[in-house]
Amino acid sequence: MQIDFHHGVTYTVSRLAGFAHRDAETIAYCSQYVDDATNSGATRFNNGAMYSHISSAHKMLDYRNFQKLANHFVWIPFHFLPGNGGVKPGENPGGSFVEKIICRSNSYVAQDMVRLCIEDRHALYGLHRLGITMHVFADTWAHQGFAGIVHNVNNIRALDDNDQPDAGFWGRLKNFFGDAFDEAAGKFVGDALPLGHGAALSYPDRPYLKWNYEDCHGNIVRRNNTKDFSEAANEMCKAMQRYRAGNFEANVPGLPVNDRDKITGLLSSITDEDGHDRHRKWLRAIRNGYFSFPSIKLEYRPKRTGSWKHQTLGTRKIKDKKTDIFPYDPSFLGSDWKLFHDALQAHRLFVIRDILPLYGICAA
Helix, strand or coil, rough: CCHHHHHHHHHHHHHHHHCCCHHHHHHHHHHHHHCCCCCCCCCCCCCCCCCECCCCCCCCCCCCHHHHHHHHHHHHHHHCCHHHHHHCCCCCCCCHHHHHHCCCCHHHHHHHHHHHHHCCCCCHHHHHHHHHHHHHHHHHHCCCCCCEEECCCCCCCCEECCCCCCCHHHHHHHHHHHHHHHHHHHHCCCCCECCCCCCHCCCCCCCCCECCCCCCCCEEEEEEEEHHHHHHHHHHHHHHHHHHHCCCCCCCCCHHHHHHHHHHHHHHHHHCHHHHHHHHHHCCCCCCCCCCCCCCCCCCCCCCCCCCCHHHHHHCCCCCCCCECCCHHHHHHHHHHHHHHHHHHHHHHHHHHHHHHCCCEEEE
8 A cells, every 4th residue: 555545545544544644644644754764773862862773664676675684674563464364363364474475455464463553552552553453454455365474475466457557667676677677578477576566566555456366376366455445444444443442342433434435435436546646636525525524624744844853853865874972962862763663563563472473473
């Protein structure tokens, strides 16, 4: 999924789940920031204080994608949550171990992730962690069938829809890989992009697409992104209603019928290929009062002026130098930027240390 869903739809669903604007804004910002927090390291202050933070994403053509440790630390806990074949803790899906690693929509693993997030809701970073959790939860629908490791299970053939191929993407691949990449092999690119849904290009992330492919076992998989994304939005609403109730077992209604129909309609009718173009249309709908909560002007700035990082550290840089020293202010400890990174580290630890071992999965 891209910014239109992770920010625009997540904000919409948060409001419909009962959160006020400020809390919904925090949840949605964190959900999208998972894709934009590409820097890690130590932030140093002029009073000798230091804060270490991690990244939750790499750029698609970042060389770190091909380092297995990076896969485990980034792609597994934040983007391709292992699904254990859709079966319960203590059970094993058929086939080899990699079947446990493949992402599955709304799996028992994903439900455990939501449950632990709810149990941690009183932490200072509670809402920030909820936003991160909603990102990962939503991605289990978009990324289902793919794994966050370098493996031929991600190889697919006969990628097909009614659109034209993403020529810009192919050009970037050609420039990046040079002679090692054969554009004529575009029907079978898994060998070049064996991580996650690289071989499927951006098809899993575009909410309006219906598309088919042949998986590594020769099975034909038919995907309807609008249906999947609409289901994801409804299940996210339930998760956030349970968060507000403080009870993972609470019986909750999910999205109001009229609003769910409107969400589904926008998912299918906004067909811009670029996620940022789709995002602008979601923000316009929110600003125009299209849903059953009051209209509001919503923005998202991940870097530079107005971003959480700028508000916290005063920097407008895309990436800071290791030698940079920032002025320290006591408000840093309660800042959104720090709380996001606190939540990021907590999420990764709970997923890798507490949840995956229940399913016999050892990652990082």
